[in-house]
Amino acid sequence: MADQQKIHPVPDIESPPQTSPVPLVPLGSKKSDLLNPFEQQQPNYSHVTPPKKRRSCCCCRCLCWTLSILLLLIVIIGIIVGISFLVFRPKLPDYSIDGLEVTQLSLSSDSSLSASFHVNFTARNPNRRIGIYYEGGSHITVWYTGTQLCRGSIPKFYQGHRNTTVLVLPMSGQIQNGSGLMTALQQQQQQTGNIPLMLRASQPVRIKLGSLKLPEMKFSVRCRLVVDALSPNSAIRISSSNCSFRFRV
Structure with missing residues (x-):
C-alpha cells in the first residue's frame, strides 16, 4: 500500500502580515495639538450674553426730561419778562x-x-x-x-x-x-x-x-x-x- 501522503498547512501568501496596531495620537502630544488651527482660533460664543441697554435708556429719558423742563422754564421766564417790559417800560435812572x-x-x-x-x-x-x-x-x-x-x-x-x-x-x-x-x-x-x-x-x-x-x-x-x-x-x-x-x- 502506497505510503499515506502527509498534508502540511501552507500559510496564506496573499494575507498581509499581522503587525501591532499603530497609535492614532503620537506619544507626548495632546489631542488638541492635532486639531485644525482654524478650529482652534474660533472663539466660543455660546456663553456670551448681549449687553443690557435698559439703564442707558433710562438715563437718556431722564436727560431729555430735564432739558425739556429747563427749556420750558426759560420760555416762561422770557414771556414774563416780555410782558413786564411792555407793561412797565422800565428806564434807567x-x-x-x-x-x-x-x-x-x-x-x-x-x-x-x-x-x-x-x-x-x-x-x-x-x-x-x-x-x-x-x-x-x-x-x-x-x-x-x-x-x-x-x-x-x-x-x-x-x-x-x-x-x-x-x-x-x-x-x-x-x-x-x-x-x-x-x-x-x-x-x-x-x-x-x-x-x-x-x-x-x-x-x-x-x-x-x-x-x-x-x-x-x-x-x-x-x-x-x-x-x-x-x-x-x-x-x-x-x-x-x-x-x-x-x-x-
Missing part, C-alpha cells in the same frame, strides 16, 4: 453832580490833610410805573489821582414815579502824610486851572413794580468831574461832569 462846596482843606501840625465837602447829588427817576427804595448801607467817596479825599453816605428815602430828588451830601476825610498831595493840588490849580475828581457811589436799592417789591440789589455810580479849584469857602465851578450807572444783583 439818571444821576449827576450839580454842585460842590469845599468847607475844609487844610494841613494839620502832623502833616495830615483834612477835607470836608458838600456835594449836590441829583437823582432822577424817569419811570411812570416804577418806584425806587434807597436802602441803608450806602457809601459815596471822592477821589483825586487814586487817593480818597473824603467819604459820605446817601440817606434812606423812597423816590416815586417821574421824580427828581436833589441831595446835599456832607463828606469828610483825613489823609495821613498829605503834604505832598496838598502841594500837587495847589500846583495843578495854578498851572492848569482844572482839577480832575472821581466820585464813586454804591447804593442798595429795591425796585417797586406797581405793588410788587423786588428783592434788594445794588447800583454803582461813577462820575468824572473837573472843577476849577478846591479852595475852601469859595464858589467852585464844575466845568464838566459825566456819570455812568449800572445795576448789580
Whole structure:
C-alpha cells in the first residue's frame, strides 16, 4: 500500500502580515495639538450674553426730561419778562453832580490833610410805573489821582414815579502824610486851572413794580468831574461832569 501522503498547512501568501496596531495620537502630544488651527482660533460664543441697554435708556429719558423742563422754564421766564417790559417800560435812572462846596482843606501840625465837602447829588427817576427804595448801607467817596479825599453816605428815602430828588451830601476825610498831595493840588490849580475828581457811589436799592417789591440789589455810580479849584469857602465851578450807572444783583 502506497505510503499515506502527509498534508502540511501552507500559510496564506496573499494575507498581509499581522503587525501591532499603530497609535492614532503620537506619544507626548495632546489631542488638541492635532486639531485644525482654524478650529482652534474660533472663539466660543455660546456663553456670551448681549449687553443690557435698559439703564442707558433710562438715563437718556431722564436727560431729555430735564432739558425739556429747563427749556420750558426759560420760555416762561422770557414771556414774563416780555410782558413786564411792555407793561412797565422800565428806564434807567439818571444821576449827576450839580454842585460842590469845599468847607475844609487844610494841613494839620502832623502833616495830615483834612477835607470836608458838600456835594449836590441829583437823582432822577424817569419811570411812570416804577418806584425806587434807597436802602441803608450806602457809601459815596471822592477821589483825586487814586487817593480818597473824603467819604459820605446817601440817606434812606423812597423816590416815586417821574421824580427828581436833589441831595446835599456832607463828606469828610483825613489823609495821613498829605503834604505832598496838598502841594500837587495847589500846583495843578495854578498851572492848569482844572482839577480832575472821581466820585464813586454804591447804593442798595429795591425796585417797586406797581405793588410788587423786588428783592434788594445794588447800583454803582461813577462820575468824572473837573472843577476849577478846591479852595475852601469859595464858589467852585464844575466845568464838566459825566456819570455812568449800572445795576448789580
